[in-house]
Amino acid sequence: DQQVKQNSPSLSVQEGRISILNCDYTNSMFDYFLWYKKYPAEGPTFLISISSIKDKNEDGRFTVFLNKSAKHLSLHIVPSQPGDSAVYFCAAPYSNNRKLIWGLGTSLAVNP
Amino acid sequence: DTGVSQDPRHKITKRGQNVTFRCDPISEHNRLYWYRQTLGQGPEFLTYFQNEAQLEKSRLLSDRFSAERPKGSFSTLEIQRTEQGDSAMYLCASSGTPEQFFGPGTRLTVL
Numbered sequence: 141d142q143q144v145k146q147n148s149p150s151l152s153v154q155e156g157r158i159s160i161l162n163c164d165y166t167n168s169m170f171d172y173f174l175w176y177k178k179y180p181a182e183g184p185t186f187l188i189s190i191s192s193i194k195d196k197n198e199d200g201r202f203t204v205f206l207n208k209s210a211k212h213l214s215l216h217i218v219p220s221q222p223g224d225s226a227v228y229f230c231a232a233p234y235s236n237n238r239k240l241i242w243g244l245g246t247s248l249a250v251n252p
Numbered sequence: 253d254t255g256v257s258q259d260p261r262h263k264i265t266k267r268g269q270n271v272t273f274r275c276d277p278i279s280e281h282n283r284l285y286w287y288r289q290t291l292g293q294g295p296e297f298l299t300y301f302q303n304e305a306q307l308e309k310s311r312l313l314s315d316r317f318s319a320e321r322p323k324g325s326f327s328t329l330e331i332q333r334t335e336q337g338d339s340a341m342y343l344c345a346s347s348g349t350p351e352q353f354f355g356p357g358t359r360l361t362v363l
Binding site: 144172174176181182183184185186189229231233235237239240241242243244245 | 293343351352
């Protein structure tokens with residue numbers, strides 16, 4: 141059972157435009173969400189997080205929005221840059237041990 | 253550099269051999285996690301340490317896998333009698349807060 145879902149395997153945007161990456165979840169007990177960026181052959185890099193008590197968190201070009209009623213979150217990157225091209229994962233800590241449950245990722249390509 | 257480090261970065265081994273990976277977490281973090289990632293998938297949880305205590309092991313972790321974290325510092329993950337299905341990226345993360353910070357991973361290829 142995929143508790144965290146990223147339904148778009150890939151996304152292509154033009155440099156300077158907005159990138160919107162989506163994530164849905166099924167477990168209403170999740171209280172925190174994280175976005176990671178991953179380049180091939182490297183470990184995931186933490187980007188931004190949001191607590192379930194908030195609906196928005198912003199850090200520079202990155203903003204995460206949380207809609208609890210829809211069990212949906214999105215990551216906005218504005219403006220998109222070619223260096224943002226990578227696979228983006230949505231994840232949520234689960235259980236007392238806070239192990240991360242991950243989506244399958246969305247591959248973002250930002251074209252110059 | 254005070255991030256998470258992993259060694260080796262790459263390991264090629266023959267089926268049936270034993271391999272051991274090392275993870276050095278961020279020094280002030282007491283939580284340490286191991287994950288495994290295969291192509292096209294998100295990372296899958298393997299095991300969790302709080303300080304030196306191994307508090308959870310995934311069903312993915314067969315009897316051929318063992319992990320330790322002596323003295324609550326670095327951690328090792330050993331795979332005995334490797335199989336081709338063990339080929340994957342093995343990721344280590346440490347955490348003192350909700351955010352987990354990952355090392356560069358160890359890419360294992362079993363021939």
